[in-house]
Amino acid sequence: MTEKVMMKGNEAIGEAAILAGCLTYFGYPITPQSELPAYLARRLLKMENGIFLQAESEVAAINMVYGAAGTGKRVMTSSSSPGISLKTEGISYIASSQLPCVIVNIVRGGPGLGNIAPAQSDYFQATKGGGHGDYRLIVLAPASVQEMADFTMLGFDLADEYRNPVMIMGDGALGQMMEPVVLKKPEIKKYNHDWVTDGAKGRGQNLICSIYLDPAEMEKYVHEIYAKYKIIEENEVRYEEYLCDDADYLIVSYGITSRIVRTSIDLARKKGIKVGLLRPITVWPFPTKVISEYADKVKKVMAVELSMGQMVEDVRLAVNGKVPVEFFGRTAGVLPSCNEVLAEIEKLV
Numbered sequence: 001m002t003e004k005v006m007m008k009g010n011e012a013i014g015e016a017a018i019l020a021g022c023l024t025y026f027g028y029p030i031t032p033q034s035e036l037p038a039y040l041a042r043r044l045l046k047m048e049n050g051i052f053l054q055a056e057s058e059v060a061a062i063n064m065v066y067g068a069a070g071t072g073k074r075v076m077t078s079s080s081s082p083g084i085s086l087k088t089e090g091i092s093y094i095a096s097s098q099l100p101c102v103i104v105n106i107v108r109g110g111p112g113l114g115n116i117a118p119a120q121s122d123y124f125q126a127t128k129g130g131g132h133g134d135y136r137l138i139v140l141a142p143a144s145v146q147e148m149a150d151f152t153m154l155g156f157d158l159a160d161e162y163r164n165p166v167m168i169m170g171d172g173a174l175g176q177m178m179e180p181v182v183l184k185k186p187e188i189k190k191y192n193h194d195w196v197t198d199g200a201k202g203r204g205q206n207l208i209c210s211i212y213l214d215p216a217e218m219e220k221y222v223h224e225i226y227a228k229y230k231i232i233e234e235n236e237v238r239y240e241e242y243l244c245d246d247a248d249y250l251i252v253s254y255g256i257t258s259r260i261v262r263t264s265i266d267l268a269r270k271k272g273i274k275v276g277l278l279r280p281i282t283v284w285p286f287p288t289k290v291i292s293e294y295a296d297k298v299k300k301v302m303a304v305e306l307s308m309g310q311m312v313e314d315v316r317l318a319v320n321g322k323v324p325v326e327f328f329g330r331t332a333g334v335l336p337s338c339n340e341v342l343a344e345i346e347k348l349v
Contacts, residue, residue: 017040025078103166137164138162146180163228251275287318292318298323
């Protein structure tokens with residue numbers, strides 16, 4: 001469809017996944033992402049070759065993803081914060097086995113069971129691996145319902161391109177809010193799937209595993225994976241700049257929070273404060289280089305996020321002591337107002 005339609009963010013992800021060629025989904029319901037599996041249950045079960053399975057647990061669901069990804073199918077799972085925690089062992093196996101898949105996390109307030117309100121406090125979990133061992137996910141952070149759809153389609157391409165799991169990290173607000181969205185079927189690229197385990201059919205045997213009992217062999221393999229991550233860092237950093245050209249102060253914010261910050265920046269500009277926004281679109285790989293370059297030009301940098309301070313650590317690493325880095329955050333599902341952020345901008349000055 002090329003006309004604009006009103007959709008919830010969760011539903012937009014579901015339709016975008018289907019358009020991207022994903023007909024296989026395994027998951028388990030948890031608020032505030034339950035509309036996504038509900039949508040896919042209605043759609044996939046009516047489609048030829050469509051597979052939807054509500055697993056008995058999050059642990060079961062992610063291991064089903066492991067198996068389906070090994071056959072070369074485009075496969076997706078989704079959950080919210082505590083559910084992603086349960087999936088992290090399987091995510092580590094998938095990353096180690098270099099299997100493509102898309103994992104959706106509609107983040108809610110925590111820690112613990114927390115609540116069902118929007119948060120960004122899973123940043124560490126998403127960008128630092130989350131599970132055991134040395135591995136990385138490509139993590140896309142949408143800021144609108146349109147981007148929920150667009151990044152889902154992009155996520156499947158990146159997963160296939162690099163044989164790596166991709167996470168779409170939204171939040172409860174983006175998952176539940178309705179906005180106009182254009183859903184256009186993408187061109188589905190052909191990727192080399194000579195590694196799949198779908199029956200030998202005359203070729204040599206393929207083996208997918210993540211166990212290397214010889215430490216030296218395991219270390220060699222981890223270095224091979226990290227060589228791939230280096231290529232991802234060189235080629236796949238994405239970000240958006242807003243009013244940064246003449247900025248004396250730089251705000252770094254992503255996802256739903258960046259929309260609040262953008263309005264606050266407009267208010268600050270009316271007061272003569274030259275402030276700009278850098279919005280990471282990939283929170284891994286993180287836009288370290290561009291933030292470092294802005295640190296040579298601005299007086300101060302501030303990170304604004306829905307946590308007690310997680311992304312700010314990556315901002316400080318990028319700035320590397322060139323200028324002060326401040327932090328403003330709300331947490332546990334509490335969204336800041338535009339005026340609250342404006343007040344923090346004024347403190348910078």
